[in-house]
Amino acid sequence: MTTTDALTVRRNELVRGLLDILPADAVLHLAEALRPYECDGLSAYRRLPMAVALPSSVEQVRAIMRLCHRLRIPVVPRGAGTGLSGGALPLSDGLLLSLAKLKSILNLDPVARTARVQPGVRNLAISQAALPHGLYYAPDPSSQIACSIGGNVAENSGGVHCLKYGLTVHNLLRLEVVTAEGELLSLGSDAPDAPGYDLMALMTGSEGLLGIVVEATVRLLPLPERAQVLLAAFDDVARAAAAVGEIIAAGIIPAGLEMMDKLAIQAAEAFVHAGYPVAAEAILLCELDGTNDEVSEHVMQVRQLLLRCGATEVRTARDEAERQRFWAGRKSAFPAVGRLSPDYYCMDGTIPRRRLPEVLTRIRELSVEYGLAVANVFHAGDGNLHPLILYDANRPGELERTEQFGARILQACVDAGGTITGEHGVGMEKIDAMCGQFAAPELAQFHAVKAAFDPDGLLNPGKAVPTLHRCAEFGAMHVHHNELKFPDLPRF
Amino acid sequence: MSRDLEQPIAERVREAAAQATPLAIVGGGSKEWYGRTPVGERLDLAGHAGILNYEPSELVIRARAGTPLAEIVAVLAENGQRLPFDPPAFGASATLGGSIACGLSGPSRPYAGSARDHVLGARIVNGQGEVLEFGGQVMKNVAGYDVSRLMAGALGSLGVLLDVSLKVLPRPACELTLAKECTAGNAIAAMNAWAGRPLPISAAAFDGIRLVMRLAGAETAVHSAAVRLGGEAMADGERFWTELREHRHGYFAGEMPLWRLAVPGPTPPIDLPGKWLIEWGGGQRWLRGELDPVHIRAAAQSAGGHATLFRGGDRNGPVFHPLVPAMLALQRRLKQAFDPAGILNPGRLYPEL
Known part of the structure; x- marks a missing residue:
């Protein structure tokens, strides 16, 4: 029997089993129906799964996992499919499990300040539901209109308010998780903590490798009385970076602190007309929130401080409309840069903030070396850098050059004491870069953790943590050519 | 005082693993009464001390596990900063490692977050005597499983903490x-x-x-x-x-x-x-x-x-809330993943871990 035949037999077996659990319209297996699931937000990697299952209850999820466990079929969970690292890239011999139909807000308790939601609920929908109570859900990844809370848990998503309000892991109380065997487990609790090991820490950001999140209880915060944004222009990136350190040294923790470089400023301005100073080398957006008095006090302090740090111009948003406009430029930076070039590749390294000038210099050198332009968008408060490499996938070899360039940026982040991913996850995309960040014993420990949850390796296998074998091959390349490559990733 | 005892500590754990000798990990001994009764040979961490890195403007401090908690609090205060989770010391000898291993937080916990919330990275010795490093000194890091935060509250039963990086905030x-x-x-x-x-x-x-x-x-x-x-x-x-x-x-x-x-x-x-x-x-x-x-x-x-x-009460009986069987089984497998010989603070959390 050929491999294709064997795959067909397995597919038929899987689909038959799924049809015992789900209605026919919740089981997809024809090529055209599978197409929308071939990739997530990282569209450079595409693959069709064997089938897609769309359960609408926790019991169905459990039955599907029991079926796949019995048939030894790997399962790739998928939320809204907005991930940027290929974490939901299907496996050609696996099931794609979409949690999109589990989209109810089960309970919102304004006194306890919690919301119990199904995994397919959109991030922003939680804040919208909490609004009448003067509450909101703090983590706000830029995809918050579309991304779902289940995916946020899988990626430990951040956003522009992380420095002050934390990541997903800081805003979760409890998770209901279906294991690889189909068991339902409750992690965390409605109390401030839970007995035993802190599995919430482990599950959050585990990229679908440890369990399927079927319910999350999140913490809600009171909406701040007031938020105010300052925009500062600088004629030098290093001065802008220094100003960030000064704000924090003054004892002020801004709700948001974002930096954009010249190319990003110009792209955003051309796109949304935010009123950005296009001649500036860098701008800082600093949002201060809190009580009315507190914000007034901090706005004065930060304004003076920015001018002292060499800002050529400091503007305070006059009203809510202008505040929204200042943010619109930043929030649309990715698509704005996308208009400058047929394709762009978004990186996601984190560095200690003080190393920013040297890392940016390094990125500029590499930009010249590879002949590819880069726009930089930076969550300056928490050190999370998003260089956007501009390229044209239709030019032969340019995607490969872009990926090499990207890998060297990530290595520069690691060398500066940072990490290869601040918030987008490893997924499929940075699987080889993991070899540069972790040594074999750490990777072996990760695999041991995985085996404790999923002994048969059926949950999203091949993502997030590279095998030692893969790194050994990759490491050898690293030594011989002194450059990073993605040798065995599928190219489309 | 700053001293690096990483190698001797790792060596001691390797030997203990080879001979299946349980180790009772001790920082400053200020919370020895917490959890179930410690058993095994004493493994002292107090000598492995010193602040390794502290950049106030980065809001991060990294220090060896044996560093006195009081020293950390004092150094932060000199720079107008503090540990936001305000950990209880329960004695002058309390160390950073012990504080994180116990995972206890002070009165600001519901508003500022817990001990585990502020862990950014950790260097540990696992039960096989391997020195491993997880997380880092940056606020956002999603590379690999979040093992460093898992260490908070694990009472040393998954790994011996060597050093810890914490997020700090202005006072x-x-x-x-x-x-x-x-x-x-x-x-x-x-x-x-x-x-x-x-x-x-x-x-x-x-x-x-x-x-x-x-x-x-x-x-x-x-x-x-x-x-x-x-x-x-x-x-x-x-x-x-x-x-x-x-x-x-x-x-x-x-009493x-x-x-x-x-x-x-x-x-x-x-x-x-x-x-x-x-x-x-x-x-x-x-x-x-x-x-x-x-x-x-x-x-x-x-x-x-x-x-x-x-x-107080019976420290040899159940101290922490009993886990449902499926959860206990999972936690036991996790313990084995880090400490297959079961030598790190065995039984301190649960008899089975």
């Missing part, structure tokens, strides 16, 4: 403590109602007589919030919270067993006989009394929480 410009006499029920309701408003609350407790709340932030914000909250300003507010955190408050005196119930904040007063003290906006409740553990655990559980025999 608030102004703090003010207010007190008002009321009933427990009214105190719980008030704490939760205020916590849902945009006010700079940084601690809330009920000491049996008074609702005591702390405000922290910009001076103008603290004073305008104080007007809204009402109550009387406490002159020795800071001392009140320190004594509460360190269990030097009169409530904690005596009667001390139970900790962690429950959802708004839970009404729990109907169990004994003396109560309520912290964390209702989320952490202390109970003194010679009560049947079964009743205490059942009450905590039916409220959606769990109960710990925090101090």
Whole structure:
């Protein structure tokens, strides 16, 4: 029997089993129906799964996992499919499990300040539901209109308010998780903590490798009385970076602190007309929130401080409309840069903030070396850098050059004491870069953790943590050519 | 004093693993009474000390596990910063490693986050004597499983902490403590109602007589919030919270067993006989009394929480809340993944771990 035949037999077996659990319209297996699931937000990697299952209850999820466990079929969970690292890239011999139909807000308790939601609920929908109570859900990844809370848990998503309000892991109380065997487990609790090991820490950001999140209880915060944004222009990136350190040294923790470089400023301005100073080398957006008095006090302090740090111009948003406009430029930076070039590749390294000038210099050198332009968008408060490499996938070899360039940026982040991913996850995309960040014993420990949850390796296998074998091959390349490559990733 | 004992510590763990000798990991010994009775040969971490990196503007401190907690707190204070989770020391000898291994947090916990929330990275020795590093010194890092935060509260049973990186924050410009006499029920309701408003609350407790709340932030914000909250300003507010955190408050005196119930904040007063003290906006409740553990655990559980025999009582029996079988089995597999020989603080958390 050929491999294709064997795959067909397995597919038929899987689909038959799924049809015992789900209605026919919740089981997809024809090529055209599978197409929308071939990739997530990282569209450079595409693959069709064997089938897609769309359960609408926790019991169905459990039955599907029991079926796949019995048939030894790997399962790739998928939320809204907005991930940027290929974490939901299907496996050609696996099931794609979409949690999109589990989209109810089960309970919102304004006194306890919690919301119990199904995994397919959109991030922003939680804040919208909490609004009448003067509450909101703090983590706000830029995809918050579309991304779902289940995916946020899988990626430990951040956003522009992380420095002050934390990541997903800081805003979760409890998770209901279906294991690889189909068991339902409750992690965390409605109390401030839970007995035993802190599995919430482990599950959050585990990229679908440890369990399927079927319910999350999140913490809600009171909406701040007031938020105010300052925009500062600088004629030098290093001065802008220094100003960030000064704000924090003054004892002020801004709700948001974002930096954009010249190319990003110009792209955003051309796109949304935010009123950005296009001649500036860098701008800082600093949002201060809190009580009315507190914000007034901090706005004065930060304004003076920015001018002292060499800002050529400091503007305070006059009203809510202008505040929204200042943010619109930043929030649309990715698509704005996308208009400058047929394709762009978004990186996601984190560095200690003080190393920013040297890392940016390094990125500029590499930009010249590879002949590819880069726009930089930076969550300056928490050190999370998003260089956007501009390229044209239709030019032969340019995607490969872009990926090499990207890998060297990530290595520069690691060398500066940072990490290869601040918030987008490893997924499929940075699987080889993991070899540069972790040594074999750490990777072996990760695999041991995985085996404790999923002994048969059926949950999203091949993502997030590279095998030692893969790194050994990759490491050898690293030594011989002194450059990073993605040798065995599928190219489309 | 700064000293690097990483290699001898790792070597000691390797030997112990080879001979299946249990190790009792000790930092400063200030919390030896916490958890189940330690067993095994003593592995001292106090000598492995020193602050490795502290950049105030990065809001990160990295220090070896044996570094005295007091030293860290003092160095941060010199730079106008603090550990936001305000850990209890329970003694002058407390170390950073012990504090993180116990995973305990102070009065600001519900508003500023827990010990585990502030862990950014950790270097550990696993049960096979391998030195491993997870996380880092940056705020955002999603590469690999979050093993460093898993270490918080694991009581050393998954790995010996060598050094820890923590997020730190500026000290608030102004703090003010207010007190008002009321009933427990009214105190719980008030704490939760205020916590849902945009006010700079940084601690809330009920000491049996008074609702005591702390405000922290910009001076103008603290004073305008104080007007809204009402109550009387406490002159020795800071001392009140320190004594509460360190269990030097009169409530904690005596040898009667001390139970900790962690429950959802708004839970009404729990109907169990004994003396109560309520912290964390209702989320952490202390109970003194010679009560049947079964009743205490059942009450905590039916409220959606769990109960710990925090101090006193039988330290050889169950101390932490029993886990359901499937959860215990998973935690046991996790323990084996880090410590296959079962030598790191065995039984300190649960007999099976």
